[in-house]
Amino acid sequence: xxxxxxxxxxxxxxxxxxxxxxxxxxxxxxxxxxxxxxxxxxxxxxxxxxxxxxxxxxxxxxxxxxxxxxxxxxxxxxxxxxxxxxxxxxxxxxxxxxxxxxxxxxxxxxxxxxxxxxxxxxxxxxxxxxxxxxxxxxxxxxxxxxxxxxxxxxxxxxxxxxxxxxxxxxxxxxxxxxxxxxxxxxxxxxxxxxxxxxxxxxxxxxxxxxxxxxxxxxxxxxxxxxxxxxxxxxxxxxxxxxxxxxxxxxxxxxxxxxxxxxxxxxxxxxxxxxxxxxxxxxxxxxxxxxxxxxxxxxxxxxxxxxxx
Amino acid sequence: xxxxxxxxxxxxxxxxxxxxxxxxxxxxxxxxxxxxxxxxxxxxxxxxxxxxxxxxxxxxxxxxxxxxxxxxxxxxxxxxxxxxxxxxxxxxxxxxxxxxxxxxxxxxxxxxxxxxxxxxxxxxxxxxxxxxxxxxxxxxxxxxxxxxxxxxxxxxxxxxxxxxxxxxxxxxxxxxxxxxxxxxxxxxxxxxxxxxxxxxxxxxxxxxxxxxxxxxxxxxxxxxxxxxxxxxxxxxxxxxxxxxxxxxxxxxxxxxxxxxxxxxxxxxxxxxxxxxxxxxxxxxxxxxxxxxxxxxxxxxxxxxxxxxxxxxxxxxxxxxxxxxxxxxxxxxxxxxxxxxxxxxxxxxxxxxxxxxxxxxxxxxxxxxxxxxxxxxxxxxxxxxxxxxxxxxxxxxxxxxxxxxxxxxxxxxxxxxxxxxxxxxxxxxxxxxxxxxxxxxxxxxxxxxxxxxxxxxxxxxxxxxxxxxxxxxxxxxxxxxxxxxxxxxxxxxxxxxxxxxxxxxxxxxxxxxxxxxxxxxxxxxxxxxxxxxxxxxxxxxxxxxxxxxxxxxxx
Numbered sequence: 106x107x108x109x110x111x112x113x114x115x116x117x118x119x120x121x122x123x124x125x126x127x128x129x130x131x132x133x134x135x136x137x138x139x140x141x142x143x144x145x146x147x148x149x150x151x152x153x154x155x156x157x158x159x160x161x162x163x164x165x166x167x168x169x170x171x172x173x174x175x176x177x178x179x180x181x182x183x184x185x186x187x188x189x190x191x192x193x194x195x196x197x198x199x200x201x202x203x204x205x206x207x208x209x210x211x212x213x214x215x216x217x218x219x220x221x222x223x224x225x226x227x228x229x230x231x232x233x234x235x236x237x238x239x240x241x242x243x244x245x246x247x248x249x250x251x252x253x254x255x256x257x258x259x260x261x262x263x264x265x266x267x268x269x270x271x272x273x274x275x276x277x278x279x280x281x282x283x284x285x286x287x288x289x290x291x292x293x294x295x296x297x298x299x300x301x302x303x304x305x306x307x308x309x310x311x312x313x314x315x316x317x318x319x320x321x322x323x324x325x326x327x328x329x330x331x332x333x334x335x336x337x338x339x340x341x342x343x344x345x346x347x348x349x350x351x352x353x354x355x356x357x358x359x360x361x362x363x364x365x366x367x368x369x370x371x372x373x374x375x376x377x378x379x380x381x382x383x384x385x386x387x388x389x390x391x392x393x394x395x396x397x398x399x400x401x402x403x404x405x406x407x408x409x410x411x412x413x
Numbered sequence: 414x415x416x417x418x419x420x421x422x423x424x425x426x427x428x429x430x431x432x433x434x435x436x437x438x439x440x441x442x443x444x445x446x447x448x449x450x451x452x453x454x455x456x457x458x459x460x461x462x463x464x465x466x467x468x469x470x471x472x473x474x475x476x477x478x479x480x481x482x483x484x485x486x487x488x489x490x491x492x493x494x495x496x497x498x499x500x501x502x503x504x505x506x507x508x509x510x511x512x513x514x515x516x517x518x519x520x521x522x523x524x525x526x527x528x529x530x531x532x533x534x535x536x537x538x539x540x541x542x543x544x545x546x547x548x549x550x551x552x553x554x555x556x557x558x559x560x561x562x563x564x565x566x567x568x569x570x571x572x573x574x575x576x577x578x579x580x581x582x583x584x585x586x587x588x589x590x591x592x593x594x595x596x597x598x599x600x601x602x603x604x605x606x607x608x609x610x611x612x613x614x615x616x617x618x619x620x621x622x623x624x625x626x627x628x629x630x631x632x633x634x635x636x637x638x639x640x641x642x643x644x645x646x647x648x649x650x651x652x653x654x655x656x657x658x659x660x661x662x663x664x665x666x667x668x669x670x671x672x673x674x675x676x677x678x679x680x681x682x683x684x685x686x687x688x689x690x691x692x693x694x695x696x697x698x699x700x701x702x703x704x705x706x707x708x709x710x711x712x713x714x715x716x717x718x719x720x721x722x723x724x725x726x727x728x729x730x731x732x733x734x735x736x737x738x739x740x741x742x743x744x745x746x747x748x749x750x751x752x753x754x755x756x757x758x759x760x761x762x763x764x765x766x767x768x769x770x771x772x773x774x775x776x777x778x779x780x781x782x783x784x785x786x787x788x789x790x791x792x793x794x795x796x797x798x799x800x801x802x803x804x805x806x807x808x809x810x811x812x813x814x815x816x817x818x819x820x821x822x823x824x825x826x827x828x829x830x831x832x833x834x835x836x837x838x839x840x841x842x843x844x845x846x847x848x849x850x851x852x853x854x855x856x857x858x859x860x861x862x863x864x865x866x867x868x869x870x871x872x873x874x875x876x877x878x879x880x881x882x883x884x885x886x887x888x889x890x891x892x893x894x895x896x897x898x899x900x901x902x903x904x905x906x907x908x909x910x911x912x913x914x915x916x917x918x919x920x921x922x923x924x925x926x927x928x929x930x931x932x933x934x935x936x937x938x939x940x941x942x943x944x945x946x947x948x949x950x951x952x953x954x955x956x957x958x959x960x961x962x963x964x965x966x967x
Contacts (some may be wrong), residue, residue: 135845135846136843136845136846136849136850137843137844137845137846137847137848137849138845138849139845140554140556149551149571149572149573150551150554150555150556150558150571151554153551153552153553153554154554154628157552157554157627157628182629183629185470186468186470186471186651187470187471187472187473187476187628187629187633188471188472188473188629188630188631188632188633188634189629189651190629194651197650197651198651198652253683253687256687256691257687260687260691261687261690261691264448264450264691267451267691267693268684268687268688268690268691268693269677269679269684269687269688269691269693270653270654270677270688270693271653354652355680355681355684356681356683356684357684358652358677358679358681358684358688359652360650360651360652360653361652364652371843371844372845373845
């Protein structure tokens with residue numbers, strides 16, 4: 106098993122470097138530079154800025170310098186935020202995104218699994234149809250509609266929560282629901298289909314024949330097998346949730362990572378773009394591995410495969 | 414893998430379900446009921462909550478360029494003078510008095526003895542000399558250094574033509590006396606002095622955090638910053654908020670009624686609007702035009718529309734045919750209905766711009782501007798060889814991505830087609846690509862705007878001087894340049910204003926630019942805020958602003 110993961114990790118290294126190399130050169134071919142502004146900057150000033158940030162060197166040397174810094178664990182200064190280093194900003198914002206993402210992931214898992222299994226247990230009935238419809242709605246309803254809707258009801262009408270910000274502990278509630286909604290709906294569909302696939306199996310029929318209640322059959326007997334598609338979906342879902350969402354962070358004014366993925370590209374903040382891309386790639390690689398690990402935990406057959 | 418792990422996993426999920434359910438119940442139980450809004454709480458505590466469209470790129474006064482930076486810096490630092498927030502007249506600040514030589518070239522400022530840095534040390538004339546020379550140091554690459562070019566040898570030193578900073582015309586004669594020599598008389602020099610580019614800097618602090626010609630040192634962080642304004646910096650969290658609190662060492666602390674101000678960098682206009690409606694902000698940065706009618710209907714007392722020293726315009730590339738013909742440019746400018754554009758897309762009753770210099774420029778009377786005159790436009794176009802738009806080459810309107818620019822460009826496109834038979838295509842660019850295209854003259858017609866840094870017509874008219882780095886239209890007129898030069902050496906203010914108006918009239922006749930509307934600052938403000946004065950520069954130094962500490966109004 107350890108060998109399997111070591112192999113997977115080693116395979117990820119060239120992929121990771123291919124990604125950062127491609128992005129490094131792509132951002133520098135985008136028209137305009139990081140220091141363009143409305144006011145004309147005299148050529149001498151621009152030259153001083155390029156010199157200061159090492160942008161006047163040939164691209165290959167810039168790339169070498171970037172790799173050298175990376176080896177020392179340095180991501181360099183942000184071009185946009187004077188006095189801040191990219192590493193510092195990403196670390197501060199990652200804490201926020203991790204907190205919000207973990208909360209959203211818990212909500213998505215809890216709500217998704219409950220809804221999915223209930224929909225499977227009641228499939229064929231009107232209630233089951235209603236539950237399936239709910240999850241379809243969740244997939245279709247974009248967060249830029251849901252977020253403002255929740256704010257209107259719970260912040261502006263009922264005044265239970267703040268409309269924006271990240272100060273009070275309750276500020277996590279509306280954004281994590283908004284963020285979780287789509288994933289909950291998707292997990293519900295995966296769980297429902299997984300459960301329905303298991304239902305005709307012998308062990309399920311036996312359990313029913315022995316007089317086990319519907320709840321016990323679904324949430325004890327079937328759960329472990331039916332949850333596998335959900336587990337393999339968890340890797341990319343967790344990577345996406347934990348790195349934050351531009352839309353949700355913008356709607357709720359949350360100081361997370363998600364906004365930097367967009368804003369750094371718009372600002373031509375080269376060092377920040379690199380930091381974001383590396384972070385996201387690392388998350389994807391790690392969480393895909395982690396979901397494989399979980400899969401092995403619920404399915405001994407997969408675990409045996411990995412040992413080979 | 415052990416056999417029981419699957420069961421543990423299942424049990425874990427069940428526990429999570431139960432916990433999530435319990436959490437939902439708990440939150441809804443404790444969160445119930447109406448409460449004091451954050452804006453009311455903050456008002457009780459004397460903290461002003463301000464919507465600030467963007468995060469500051471820098472809080473170093475020499476490096477800050479945008480309005481969201483400068484708004485915060487006016488709370489943190491104070492220059493030699495400040496402006497009256499109602500009239501924009503110059504008032505003493507860190508300098509208690511000053512004299513001007515008869516030739517208008519030499520200024521002597523006497524520093525106020527009470528002026529202190531936030532660490533308690535006195536503000537010295539040397540802090541100004543240091544700050545200005547640092548900004549001009551070519552190695553620093555300060556984008557706003559050109560604000561200081563009125564000072565003798567400043568431009569040459571900034572451009573690296575002379576290497577000796579001591580030749581720059583700013584000198585501390587003693588700790589309490591600053592002498593400034595200008596390159597040539599600048600009639601509006603005093604009103605430039607309250608701009609953030611002229612703020613002093615705490616030399617010791619800057620040097621503690623690295624060479625002073627380095628851009629990204631940590632001296633601007635809350636734990637390090639030393640400043641001389643009404644507030645000090647206590648928190649800077651990107652995309653979250655910036656908090657300022659009253660500076661106990663501030664020179665005029667008795668005129669400061671606020672205890673602090675929090676700035677929220679809310680980039681999304683709808684998020685900001687919801688935050689205001691839910692009582693989380695006292696003042697917003699703006700109002701979405703689409704939300705304006707509803708806001709005016711529901712709470713008109715919360716909507717402010719202050720005239721602002723800015724103009725929105727289309728620039729013609731005068732180097733490219735057919736736009737190299739002034740008749741064509743004027744025809745284009747005469748054929749649009751500015752009022753209709755304002756009423757359809759801006760909705761805040763902005764002033765239509767027939768000329769280029771906005772009102773509010775200290776007694777300047779602009780020449781009569783262009784307004785819609787289709788008959789004349791058609792005549793001019795025919796004279797230029799394109800009767801009814803025949804054979805008129807396809808031209809391109811370049812604009813940067815924005816919800817506002819696109820509909821206006823579409824409207825202009827329609828008006829030109831309908832009124833003149835001219836086809837224009839729209840070309841959307843990202844902000845950096847747009848700036849690069851404009852700088853390199855790679856456009857036909859480019860959307861542009863200009864907001865004044867100080868209240869003088871020169872701030873606008875210099876844009877079309879043939880030697881200006883901002884003259885993207887490529888307009889060159891010896892007559893225009895000469896009129897500006899004469900205005901500069903004019904003996905009296907009325908004479909200067911008359912010459913400037915003459916220059917603007919000449920420029921409008923040549924039409925390198927098609928002004929569309931003058932800016933207004935359209936924003937929402939809580940009735941709890943007192944003394945947030947309207948002025949053309951959107952200049953607020955927080956003195957005299959207060960908050961009413963009672964609930965109810967939201």
